[in-house]
Amino acid sequence: MKHTADVIVIGAGIGGLTAAALLQERGISTLTVEKNRYPGGSCASFTRNGYVFDAGASVFYGFSPDDKKGTLNLHSRIFRRLGLEVPAVPDPVQIHYHLPGGLEVPVYYEQERFLGELFRRFPHEKEGIRRFYQELEAVYALLSALPAGSLEDPVHIAKVGVGNPGKTAALALKTFKSMGKTARKYITDPELLRFIDMESYSWAVQDAVSTPLVNAGICLADRHHGGIHYPLGGSGVIPRALAEGIEKFGGELLYGREVQRIIVNKGRAEGVVLDNGEELYARAVVSNATVWDTCNRLLGDDRYRVPEGRFLRAPSWFQMYLGVRSEAVPAGFHVHHILVDDWQRYDEHGGTIYLSAPSILDRSLAPEGRHVVHAFVTDETVRWEHLERGSDAYRQAKEDYADKLMQRIERIMPGLREAVEVRVLGTPQTHERYLNRFKGSYGPLLHPGQNVLQKPQNRTAVKELYAVGDSTFPGQGVIAVTYSGVSCASCISRKLGKPLEYL
Structure with a gap:
């Protein structure tokens, strides 16, 4: 059998690109197949009438220029390994929360300044606030002392365990803890606990009780160490740089081709079949698709089927991209915001508005004299599937929903509707179609009470078939899927005899 490459990667999302770039740098040949004509998935950028919009994320961890700052300073380390530079500018405020009851909390890079905001609002909970965030700091301290690698690589586990036995044991114990239950050990004020739920919901799309403490320690402590950065040129520069790194070391990216099926022979993945019928073969296959798309669509074998209910399915999104005149952005406006009008609805579809203005x-x-504004809310394909895509009714429903969102946003951006010059709208159907994601989902979430290590790892039930992306440990978010790519590359490179050096 003639191999097209040592490793075929399905999908040019950040997890797949990271794995391919690191494998290629080690001399392991890769071919990445992407259905779109650009890399990045939900971390891509697009342009309309001179405005550059981030398709998805714009809050980025992992870009600190100082490796001593940040739990997993992966972007800087990866691009340094690839010999590339991706300039980024620090953002002094991770998120500015606008919550019911007039609760306004900007999360400053300086932790004491952020905590001071909470102390002023909840002086009776000062000690509890301090102790809860110290718990997150303790997780951060453990994670920052351990190198990134595959939890399925026995050599890596042995090295970490032998070299850091105390820290490894302490971290293992913390994997059983919940962020919300930990908060409730120290805090009783219901409004403050709702804020902590929002701290979790802002990135995990789950309340704090359902969120593992370890994940919270990464996201809610690292922001005060490595900080939040924005890559100059928009989120799309990250996947483009990874693609450049792949090609720099001799790898190939195939755009405009969709993988229809993974070739499996006697329980072993041997390659893929493309939408034009072409068969490509490799020693290993990496899927950047969701667990449901990989197992239920690309494998198409009931022996490997994953029931939808095995995990909680994260929602999809309704997205609104705006090009606006500068007067719509108030003086001193922060880049990232979360708006909640009603605590009873924050976790319902559309209940929480995420907003960013990265052109600041x-x-x-x-x-x-203009700015870009990106606003989005959770949504589901079922709310739109009764409308024919492209029909007048579908377009009008999008416009009507966007108008309602803009009216709510004017709470913090007065006059927004009059300042809009460009408006691009996307439904969960858009998300599903462009990204090939099951029901447009943000990926699988753990059921409350499940250990974070029960998240799928890189290995799958099929030999030589690996997975990366938000369906795998540690979960959702650009830095998390980057970690999954590092972990996967570490696992494969060791098996192929060219172990990945620690970043």
Whole structure:
């Protein structure tokens, strides 16, 4: 059998690109197949009338120039390994929360300044606030002392365990803890506990009780160490740089081709079949698709089927991209915001508005005197599937929903509707179609009470078939899927006899 490459990667999302780039740098040949004509998945960028929009994320960890700052300073380390530079600018506020009852909390990079905001609002909970966030700091301290690698690589586990026995044991115990239950050990004020739920929901799309403490320690402590950065040029520069790194070391990316099926022979993945019928073969296959798309669609074998209910399915999104005149952005406006009007609805579809205006940090994203604004809310394909895509009714439903969102956003951006010059809208159907994601989902979430290590790892039930992305440990978010790519590359490279050096 002639191999097209040592490893075929399905999908040019950040997890797949990271794995391919690190494998290629080790001399392991890769071919990455992407249905779109650009890399990045939900971390891509697109342009309309001179405005550059982030398709998805714009809050980025892992870009600290100082490796001593940040739990998993992966982006800087990966690009240094690839010999590439991706300039990024620090963001002094991770998120500015606008919550019911007039609760306003900007999460500053300086932790004491952020905690001071909570102390002023909840002076009776000062000790509890301090002790809860110290718990997150303790997780951060453990994680920052351990190198990134595959939890399925016995050599890596042995090295970490032997070299750091105390820290490894302490971290293992913390994997059984919940962020919300830990908070409730120290805090009783219901409004403050709702804020902590929002701290979790902002990135995990789950309340704090359902969120593992270890994940919270990464996201809610690292922001005060490595900090939040924005890559100059928009989120799309990250996948483009990874693609450049792949090609720099001799790898190949095949755009505009969709994988229809994974070739499995006697329980072993041997390659893929493309939408034009072409068969490509490799020593290993990496899927950047969701667990449901990989197992239920690309494998198409009931022996490997994953029931939808095995995990909680994260929602999809309704997204609104706006090009606006500068007067819509108030003086002193922060880049990232979360708006909640009603605590009873924050976790319902549309109940929480996520908003960013990254052109505040990077003026190259918009024409002179203009800004880009990206707003999105959780949503589901079932709410739109009764409408024919492209029909007048579908377009009108999008416009009507966007109008309602803009009216709510004017709470913090007065006059927004009058300042709009460009408006691009996307439903969960858009998310499903462009990204090939089951029901447009953000990926699988753990059921409450499940240990974080019960998240799927890189290995699958099929030999030589690996998985990366938000369906795998540690979960959702750009830095998390980057970790999954590092872990996967570590696992495969050791098996192929060219172990990945620690970043």
